[in-house]
Amino acid sequence: MRFRWIIILVAVLLSLFHLFKTSEGDGYFSTKPNIKYGLDLQGGIFMQLEVDTDDALRQFIEEQTGSIKVNLEADEFTVGSAEPLTEEKTVLLKDVSKAGSEDVFGDIKDAYPNWVGTQNGTEIRLTPRDRLITRVHEDAINQTVYKIQNRIDELGVTEPSITRALNSNRIILELAGADDVERVHNIVKEPGKLEWRLVQPGSQTAMTEEELLAPFGGTAPAGTRVFKNISMPGQPGFTLLQEVLLTASNIRDVYPSRDNNGMPAVGITLDRPGNQIFSRVTADNIGNQLAVVLDGKVISAPRIQSHLPDPRFIITGQFTDLEVGDMVVKIKSGSLPAEVRILEERIIGPTLGRDSIASGTQSAALGLILVIFFMMFWYRRAGVYSVIALVLNLVLIAGMLSALGSVLTLPGIAGFILTIGMAVDANVLVFERIKEELKAGLSTNRAVDAGFKTAYVTILDANITTFIAAFCLLLMGQGPVKGFAVMLMIGIVSSIFTAVFCSRTFFLAYLGSSKHKPLGIWPLIGKNPVE
């Protein structure tokens, strides 16, 4: 008997401990319950992203084409040309030969075991094997998660959560308290690819492509491409640029800075090779414009006034502080390896969640009061025991919720409310059984014993089936619904403990050793068939 009370006491104390322990770890207890609210209650941004792994493979093929050529040439092959066929995921090599080699194709196949080679005349095609493709995909997803993580960290959101959905190319992003969705879009979607290219001399930024290309007879000259120009806010234009001179890989440091007028600017420090290129380009192109291209758009195209030998300089433009900060973050984290799509996006204002908490709590309280009154009316003393068990149940559920670190969501509140009803069911089963046994003429003590013992099997069967349903929901569901499943499972475990173990302890304590104490289990109205 004493043993039973100790178990109950330990369970309650453990729950209260987890519920009120501070997360700071100062050893003091906080006054606020330690329950984490889900995004739907707290407000914030939820996004489900998909990494375009095909795009990653395309980029990989493009990168590999160059390096395969360079590596072959380093091994004294002569390579006529190397071409990326991105749609076929193939590198096309033409006119490859090597002095003193009988079997050029065989040599190449040996050098690239992760690629499938096919030969057609003088053409050799290399296609990545499945295991290499898988690795490229995996790398792309992991790098995207890592880089988005870095970018979000710089955003300063408290407790951001960025997780990769198991075995898929999906990323789940949860930013509690964030509200600026355009900024988050920008951070997660823009690759952050920075390049410097010279503006084609003799061309002028124009409002339309036709206008831009008019001086060149309507087509872009060889080696140049048309880029969007967004350096003037509210007035997009087009600019003709030459090939890439420098990329972010040549940057040693990037930081927010200011120009001479105190306007926000991006500060850049180049590494040695980068500085050599930059120094040479600025010396050779005085009077020409050097465009800064971020994610395929010109953000600034200053005219080169003088030779710039210094590795440190700034990019100026029509930027706000916030924009400069975001640009720095994107450039610093490195460009994303593949395109990212936003599959699902939810922005929830904090007040909406607060309304739900209020309305959910009210419903729960009202429902609880109704159930309490009914139980006390219908089962009197036994009803009081079940009510005490119910209150214990609520404490235990809250305790388990915070101990497991689960998040309380809106469907979670619904699950909590539902648990009230289910917990009562277990007690009802027991009480009805006790009544039957009393009617059958058993003594109070034996009736209580029999009631608990026989009802116990039924309670277990019924609760385990519900538990199975909740478990399936946990496996298949996502987001808020998962919260519901967790709540239901916690509720079932706790209900069995309180409704069976705890309330039986109360009965035992009341009955003690006397055999014919009246139980007071019959309704307040109507005839009492036994007592």
Added chain:
Amino acid sequence: MNEYNFIGNRGVFGVISIILVISSLVLIFTKGINKSVDFAGGTQLSVKFAESGIKEDTIRDLVNQIDNKATVYMNEIESGSSFTIKIKNPEVELGKEAEASMERLHKLEKVFASIQQDEQKLLEQISKLPASKIQSSLLIENPLGLVGTDEEVNARYALIATGILEQIAGSTSIADLAEKVDSAEATRLENGIRLAFPAINRVTKDFLHATLKKFNPLERGLDADYQDIAAQVVSYRESHNDFISNLDEMSASVQVKEGESAEDLRDFFESHFTMGTYNITSNETFSPSIAAELLNKAWEAILLAMIGILIYISMRFTMGYAVASIVALLHDVIIALGAFSLIQAELSNPVVAAFLTIVGYSLNDTIVVFDRIRENVLSKRKGELDKIMNSSINQTISRTLVTSLTTLFVVVVIYLGANATLRDFAFPLLIGIIVGTYSSIFVASPVLLFWSKKIRSINND
């Protein structure tokens, strides 16, 4: 004690059940189930207005001009000031969902602005400002992208500021005003004016902080940090139903540091912000591909749950019990879906949770009865199964009713009292509990009896 002959009258109830199930199936296949945006794909957003009394039709007409498939609902608790807009299955190019949703949002913002004369209020506010304040705001935004010496740029914006004050009285909109002031640069000037006077009821905390830092109204040090002020303004707004209606009161509530004046803050807000008449409180977008996937997962969850339960019951009892409980379960889920289709409520993620709860609940009820049947079958081997079943149902009926009643209390309270999301969840539960109770008495046992007589007797075990 009098026993009601449930089993004897099973024919009547069987007919009722069959009629209910068939009409539910007809409803499901003709009327269909109304899917919410998370299962259909699309956007759902909530908007709140500063003043109440807006008619649902007004919003609907305006929103339908942007997307004719959009539906508009008034959020009941705050009548006429808070609305939910749903756009299902928008035709969007694959991979461009985010851009499309941003574009739609910008169009909707224009509509919301028109409803309580957001622009007119902005014009009115600018008209009260001295030219020097307008000039300084424009100077920092530099919408025309002017380059040159400080004097030149200053002079140009001073001219524009005076122009704005001269023209503002007769202007109908910001675009109109910009056109009158400088027709050559009208679009850029229009954007510039909007940027220079953001709405305090819509700005994000980050934006507020950046603006405060830029203008440094409290003359804090060079690396002015205004996180504290921005956070207080936003939390004031949240605690006042998402709207700041009185700048004086708001500024007074902000705790400034020692030696700083709340008065300066108030002046700053007045000259650099407009109030804003609407606020988008939530915005959820689902791409069609993810929506279809979510729905599939939900069905998988229900199917998986049924299989798991079938296995568990055939282990604990026998196959006959398992089949009978699944029949009762299907009966309940189909009727609840039928009722759901009848009132055309929306199937969303939480509603699927509710259906799963019905699965658990219906079984719970059935198992209690079956447990008693098994107990009685084992103890009185020679009795007739019909009679054993009937007395088992009678023995448990009191428990069945009490439990259903207490659970119903709670669900009815949620249904009547809570907000829309919880209510969508409570409706199928309400139906499920009633039907679940009915089926545990009138459907499960007759099916078990049928199984025992025609296929394999449960007495033999």
